Amino acid sequence: MNIEEEIKSLAQKYADGLQNKIESRMEEMETDDTSHYLIYQVLGVTDKEGHLIDLYQNKGRFLYKYAGSFLEEVTKLCFQYRFPDAGSKKIPNTLGQRPKTFEIDCLEGNNAIEIKWRDATTDGDHITKEHTRIQVIHAAGYNPIRVMFYYPNRTQAIRIQTTLETLYKGIGGEYYFGDRAWQYVQDRTGVNLKSILEVIAKVNTEE
Numbered sequence: 001m002n003i004e005e006e007i008k009s010l011a012q013k014y015a016d017g018l019q020n021k022i023e024s025r026m027e028e029m030e031t032d033d034t035s036h037y038l039i040y041q042v043l044g045v046t047d048k049e050g051h052l053i054d055l056y057q058n059k060g061r062f063l064y065k066y067a068g069s070f071l072e073e074v075t076k077l078c079f080q081y082r083f084p085d086a087g088s089k090k091i092p093n094t095l096g097q098r099p100k101t102f103e104i105d106c107l108e109g110n111n112a113i114e115i116k117w118r119d120a121t122t123d124g125d126h127i128t129k130e131h132t133r134i135q136v137i138h139a140a141g142y143n144p145i146r147v148m149f150y151y152p153n154r155t156q157a158i159r160i161q162t163t164l165e166t167l168y169k170g171i172g173g174e175y176y177f178g179d180r181a182w183q184y185v186q187d188r189t190g191v192n193l194k195s196i197l198e199v200i201a202k203v204n205t206e207e
Helices: 003-029 037-042 047-082 125-139 155-170 179-189 193-204
Strands: 087-092 101-108 111-118 143-150 174-177
Touching: 003 047, 003 193, 037 047, 047 087, 047 101, 047 111, 047 179, 047 193, 087 125, 101 125, 125 143, 125 155, 143 155, 143 179, 155 174, 174 179, 179 193
Parallel strands: 111 143, 143 174
Antiparallel strands: 087 101, 101 111
C-alpha cells in the first residue's frame, strides 16, 4: 500500500468513526429530557431551533475532535513514511510536578514536532503550560517545532498564538502555520498531504 492509499484508508476509518458516533448520539438525544427548552423559549428560541442547536452542538464537538485527531495521525503517517523511526514519545516534566510527563506528537531525530489542526484557545494559562512544555523539550536535547495547519480567527486567540510563536523562536525552535505548515510537511517528508486530502475531500462530498 502506497502513502496515498494509506492516507485514504485512514481518512475512511475516521469518517466512518465520526458517522457512527454522530448516529449513536442522535439516537440517545431522541429520549433526552428537553425541559430546558423553557429557558430557550424565554430567550426567544423555538423548540425546533433549540433542538437543532443542541444537535449541531453535539455534532460539532465530535467533528472537531475527529478532525484534530485525524490531521495529527495523518501528519505523523507522512513523517513515518519518510522516517520509519519517527513516532510519539513521552518525556518527564523536569520543571514541575504537573503534568508528570509531556508527550511529543512526533519525534523525528532531534525534532520534537507538535501537530495541531488549529488552536483557538483564549485561555492565558495555555501560554504558561506551553512555555513549560517547550522548555522541558529543549532541556531534553530536542528542537521544539510547532506545526499548526489552521490559524484562529478571533483576536484573543491570535494574540496567544503570536506569543507562542515568540516563545518557540526565542528558545531556538520553529513555528509553522497555515500554508507554511503544509509546505513544511511536504518539504520534510516528500508527501504533498494537502493535495492528497483535497482529492479525498472532493470525492467524499460529491452528491
